[in-house]
Amino acid sequence: MLVLRNLSKTYTPGHPVLANLNWEFKAGEFVAIMGESGVGKSTLLNLIAGLDQPDTTSTPPVMLDGVAMTALDDDAATRLRRQKMGFIFQAFHVLPHLTLHQNVALPLLLNGMSRERANEMLDAVGLRGRADDYPHQLSGGQLQRVAIARALVHRPGLVLADEPTGNLDPETAHSILMLLRNEIKASGACTIMVTHSHAAAEMADLTLILTKSGLQVAKSVNPIAQEKQ
Ligand SMILES: Nc1ncnc2c1ncn2[C@@H]1O[C@H](COP(=O)(O)OP(=O)(O)OP(=O)(O)O)[C@@H](O)[C@H]1O
Secondary structure, three states: OEEEEEEEEEEEOOEEEEEEEEEEEOOOOEEEEEOOOOOOHHHHHHHHHOOOOOOOOOOOOEEEOOEEHHHOOHHHHHHHHHHHEEEEOHHHOOOOOOOHHHHHHHHHHHOOOOOHHHHHHHHHOOOOOOOOOOHHHOOHHHHHHHHHHHHHOOOOOEEEEEOOOOOOOHHHHHHHHHHHHHHHHHHOOEEEEEOOOHHHHOOOOEEEEEEOOEEEEEEOOOHHHHHHO
């Protein structure tokens, strides 16, 4: 569903951050990406999302469901992102002036879809009855639940998560990751999660390590993920 071919990104000429990355992500797969600080994990997610432009290559470096992301103009890229992607990123944080229902319904509104599923998703993430509350009334873990509900509400084929449990205590982090895993498995979305946490990566089907030489498999199947299937 998502194919990377010779994906490169250079900010400073002669010093590429990413050089010739190749990978094929499959529908329904939950993949964790780990790697040293500064190796380019967030850059990779931004390139996949079309929020940043890769270096020019002869073949399309990012293909999503057969569409070359780099061939799209800004409007088309925005539309594709809205329809096909869900984000659990700091940059797309829960909006403080909207209620929880309005936050979760936002992708539905932007895609011209019925807002009914927003309540369903709030129920699914354990926030039934909190629809009219505002983000400041929630704990960090509850806010991440809202972010997960919003990322999945419009049934995107691809979910991108950057450190989704970065500032949560281990117990809350575990329950959030279980929830994320259950929800993406129910929806069949391919999920790519960047994390420094081994405990978080163990919830994924597959862990990839990003190094200067590219993406490599850390473990073919993570034991926790296998147990939960
Ligand atoms: N907009 C930019 N302009 C110039 N350099 C950048 C830009 N964005 C990122 N970089 C550089 O690219 C490299 C990779 O950054 P990136 O944030 O992708 O790493 P990371 O693996 O996600 O790091 P961390 O684990 O610390 O979050 C770093 O050297 C960073 O300074």
